[in-house]
Amino acid sequence: xxxxxxxxxxxxxxxxxxxxxxxxxxxxxxxxxxxxxxxxxxxxxxxxxxxxxxxxxxxxxxxxxxxxxxxxxxxxxxxxxxxxxxxxxxxxxxxxxxxxxxxxxxxxxxxxxxxxxxxxxxxxxxxxxxxxxxxxxxxxxxxxxxxxxxxxxxxxxxxxxxxxxxxxxxxxxxxxxxxxxxxxxxxxxxxxxxxxxxxxxxxxxxxxxxxxxxxxxxxxxxxxxxxxxxxxxxxxxxxxxxxxxxxxxxxxxxxxxxxxxxxxxxxxxxxxxxxxxxxxxxxxxxxxxxxxxxxxxxxxxxxxxxxxxxxxxxxxxxxxxxxxxxxxxxxxxxxxxxxxxxxxxxxxxxxxxxxxxxxxxxxxxxxxxxxxxxxxxxxxxxxxxxxxxxxxxxxxxxxxxxxxxxxxxxxxxxxxxxxxxxxxxxxxxxxxxxxxxxxxxxxxxxxxxxxxxxxxxxxxxxxxxxxxxxxxxxxxxxxxxxxxxxxxxxxxxxxxxxxxxxxxxxxxxxxxxxxxxxxxxxxxxxxxxxxxxxxxxxxxxxxxxxxxxxxxxxxxxxxxxxxxxxxxxxxxxxxxxxxxxxxxxxxxxxxxxxxxxxxxxxxxxxxxxxxxxxxxxxxxxxxxxxxxxxxxxxxxxxxxxxxxxxxxxxxxxxxxxxxxxxxxxxxxxxxxxxxxxxxxxxxxxxxxxxxxxxxxxxxxxxxxxxxxxxxxxxxxxxxxx
Numbered sequence: 001x002x003x004x005x006x007x008x009x010x011x012x013x014x015x016x017x018x019x020x021x022x023x024x025x026x027x028x029x030x031x032x033x034x035x036x037x038x039x040x041x042x043x044x045x046x047x048x049x050x051x052x053x054x055x056x057x058x059x060x061x062x063x064x065x066x067x068x069x070x071x072x073x074x075x076x077x078x079x080x081x082x083x084x085x086x087x088x089x090x091x092x093x094x095x096x097x098x099x100x101x102x103x104x105x106x107x108x109x110x111x112x113x114x115x116x117x118x119x120x121x122x123x124x125x126x127x128x129x130x131x132x133x134x135x136x137x138x139x140x141x142x143x144x145x146x147x148x149x150x151x152x153x154x155x156x157x158x159x160x161x162x163x164x165x166x167x168x169x170x171x172x173x174x175x176x177x178x179x180x181x182x183x184x185x186x187x188x189x190x191x192x193x194x195x196x197x198x199x200x201x202x203x204x205x206x207x208x209x210x211x212x213x214x215x216x217x218x219x220x221x222x223x224x225x226x227x228x229x230x231x232x233x234x235x236x237x238x239x240x241x242x243x244x245x246x247x248x249x250x251x252x253x254x255x256x257x258x259x260x261x262x263x264x265x266x267x268x269x270x271x272x273x274x275x276x277x278x279x280x281x282x283x284x285x286x287x288x289x290x291x292x293x294x295x296x297x298x299x300x301x302x303x304x305x306x307x308x309x310x311x312x313x314x315x316x317x318x319x320x321x322x323x324x325x326x327x328x329x330x331x332x333x334x335x336x337x338x339x340x341x342x343x344x345x346x347x348x349x350x351x352x353x354x355x356x357x358x359x360x361x362x363x364x365x366x367x368x369x370x371x372x373x374x375x376x377x378x379x380x381x382x383x384x385x386x387x388x389x390x391x392x393x394x395x396x397x398x399x400x401x402x403x404x405x406x407x408x409x410x411x412x413x414x415x416x417x418x419x420x421x422x423x424x425x426x427x428x429x430x431x432x433x434x435x436x437x438x439x440x441x442x443x444x445x446x447x448x449x450x451x452x453x454x455x456x457x458x459x460x461x462x463x464x465x466x467x468x469x470x471x472x473x474x475x476x477x478x479x480x481x482x483x484x485x486x487x488x489x490x491x492x493x494x495x496x497x498x499x500x501x502x503x504x505x506x507x508x509x510x511x512x513x514x515x516x517x518x519x520x521x522x523x524x525x526x527x528x529x530x531x532x533x534x535x536x537x538x539x540x541x542x543x544x545x546x547x548x549x550x551x552x553x554x555x556x557x558x559x560x561x562x563x564x565x566x567x568x569x570x571x572x573x574x575x576x577x578x579x580x581x582x583x584x585x586x587x588x589x590x591x592x593x594x595x596x597x598x599x600x601x602x603x604x605x606x607x608x609x610x611x612x613x614x615x616x617x618x619x620x621x622x623x624x625x626x627x628x629x630x631x632x633x634x635x636x637x638x639x640x641x642x643x644x645x646x647x648x649x650x651x652x653x654x655x656x657x658x659x660x661x662x663x664x665x666x667x668x669x670x671x672x673x674x675x676x677x678x679x680x681x682x683x684x685x686x687x688x689x690x691x692x693x694x695x696x697x698x699x700x701x702x703x704x705x706x707x708x709x710x711x712x713x714x715x716x717x718x719x720x721x
Contacts, residue, residue, distance in 0.1 A: 002094055004085070017179065019178055023189070031060055034056045035053055037087060040092055050108070063076060065147070069145075071173065071176075111195040111198060113476075122491070123495060124183060127233060133537040137161070137165060141165075147168075153508075166278040191232075199244075200244050201441060207251045208254065208445065214448070220451065227440045230437075249275045252264065265306050269307040282438075284417060289413040292409045293406070326552065329661065330546065334541065361442075407442040410441065411443075489522070509581065510531045510533065510580055511531065519587040552685075553681075557573045557577075560573060565598070567688075569653075581604070584611040585611075586609035600616055620718060624716055625646060634703075636703075643696070652689045652690075652715055657683075658680065659709055660678055663678070665702045665704075674689055
């Protein structure tokens with residue numbers, strides 16, 4: 001009854017009124033026992049209890065999709081209980097706690113220390129802007145207990161979801177079983193999945209070499225690699241979860257090829273399907289590795305059938321939105337910005353992988369290459385073989401029996417997208433640099449092999465203690481300046497504002513904010529369930545979000561609101577979008593005095609640097625003073641418009657047609673006042689510029705690409721309210 005007793009203790013922890021304890025207990029309860037059963041049935045040679053968590057997460061991710069219309073926490077709880085009863089009936093002994101378990105536990109704890117900016121901790125709010133989009137889906141699952149098919153209810157304009165929802169479903173289960181908010185649940189689950197990455201690397205190293213090398217590979221991944229730190233610093237927890245499942249799936253593929261039995265085929269299919277159901281970015285290298293590996297090992301075709309079986313719900317929902325012309329333009333621009341185009345950029349990317357990791361991997365690479373040409377009977381005498389390592393792969397297949405070949409195939413799967421990206425426009429939709437940086441995984445295995453060899457030759461514990469201290473200093477202080485320093489964009493003042501919004505505004509209320517990223521206003525949809533004018537997913541290159549939310553029009557209107565918020569032009573824009581409130585914090589690019597002193601706005605909330613204004617009907621008046629017809633302005637040539645003998649006037653309005661691409665610089669009386677951005681939408685837009693009161697006004701316009709069509713210009717006099 002010891003297994004049932006453990007299950008009861010974990011279930012009892014769910015009753016404790018502490019969010020962190022509830023979520024961690026639910027995580028272990030939902031994943032440990034199913035993972036234990038999977039290892040017992042499919043991989044009986046694996047006895048390390050932390051690996052049960054990885055397999056359990058893979059199983060629960062598949063379960064979320066198969067119960068896509070019944071996402072209730074008691075379903076995984078019941079399955080976990082059934083697994084515990086099954087293990088008890090089989091009289092399976094409790095897993096032993098070995099030295100490798102302690103080492104992996106230390107790696108997990110160390111990774112948790114840098115996967116979240118604890119020095120800037122605020123109520124488990126995530127750093128960066130990545131998770132703000134995913135939290136919309138998590139909230140929808142909590143409300144409907146089903147996987148969503150659109151961005152409703154907050155943004156029903158976007159009727160397509162191209163991102164897998166396995167991570168979101170798991171987070172919703174954790175939030176539902178506890179009293180924690182989706183934000184807290186997603187952060188803790190993200191830390192959990194990111195830290196389990198070292199366990200997946202351990203599985204890969206153990207499968208290819210030996211348990212000792214697997215432990216050293218996990219150590220290298222946790223301490224030497226910067227990839228997880230960089231993704232954690234930007235709150236990219238979904239990709240971290242995908243990487244964890246990707247490496248575990250690659251390990252099960254190699255193991256399936258080794259054993260070639262039905263159990264391992266099923267296990268590999270489950271883990272591959274779990275990765276595909278979590279993150280597409282991480283799934284692409286896994287798919288390439290599977291295809292390349294399949295060429296050398298045709299016997300793995302049953303894994304493909306197993307993967308298809310366990311991916312049926314995801315495949316049924318899977319669809320890719322065709323990028324519009326607007327999105328293609330941004331995708332190509334971002335692609336060229338992120339592409340490794342010079343040796344200096346390549347050096348920066350390689351350095352960001354982790355200097356020690358790359359160094360140790362390169363030192364080990366010649367030794368592994370030498371083994372390829374070493375006869376089998378000579379290998380048996382080497383020191384690494386004395387530890388009875390995990391059996392090699394494809395023993396009877398010549399050169400294919402070398403783990404270094406498999407690691408090379410794995411590394412190629414991260415490099416091919418970057419090379420193909422120069423030729424195939426489809427790859428513009430991917431972050432190819434991120435895919436290449438995932439090559440830290442095979443590098444970590446090579447580094448682990450080097451550390452084992454170093455330990456055998458030197459046996460000096462102080463060297464490894466020094467490495468641990470050095471890596472701890474690097475990750476906590478970042479002396480190489482390779483890591484992102486972003487933290488949560490919320491403050492205690494903004495948390496109070498979110499509570500006020502929830503209590504004093506009805507659902508569906510629209511707020512005007514002035515930045516689409518990097519400030520506390522973009523948390524309003526996730527934290528308070530209200531719409532905002534510039535959501536964080538406005539620039540999301542997927543699901544046609546840019547076109548559905550009319551990026552060009554919102555961007556142009558936002559420029560007007562930034563320049564002159566106290567005017568009839570701003571009132572018309574706010575009314576067009578149905579905006580009832582304006583949210584301002586310390587990062588907003590507007591002067592708070594323009595709102596405080598205006599009759600158009602009424603202060604409703606103020607705490608610290610956060611202000612919330614409601615919109616009134618007292619609109620400041622603007623009177624046209626002088627008009628000039630427009631004309632076509634050739635690119636690369638500055639064109640002038642003169643307004644002589646102005647009796648008054650402080651505002652210039654340029655009405656233009658959004659044709660072509662390229663920026664347009666505007667000067668007033670020889671002074672630069674702003675830039676117009678074109679999106680080639682063929683729509684009619686206008687831009688406003690404030691100037692000092694003068695009798696003679698000269699406006700110059702300089703387009704840098706394509707002809708710029710100005711329809712007309714008007715000078716207004718706006719009376720302050």
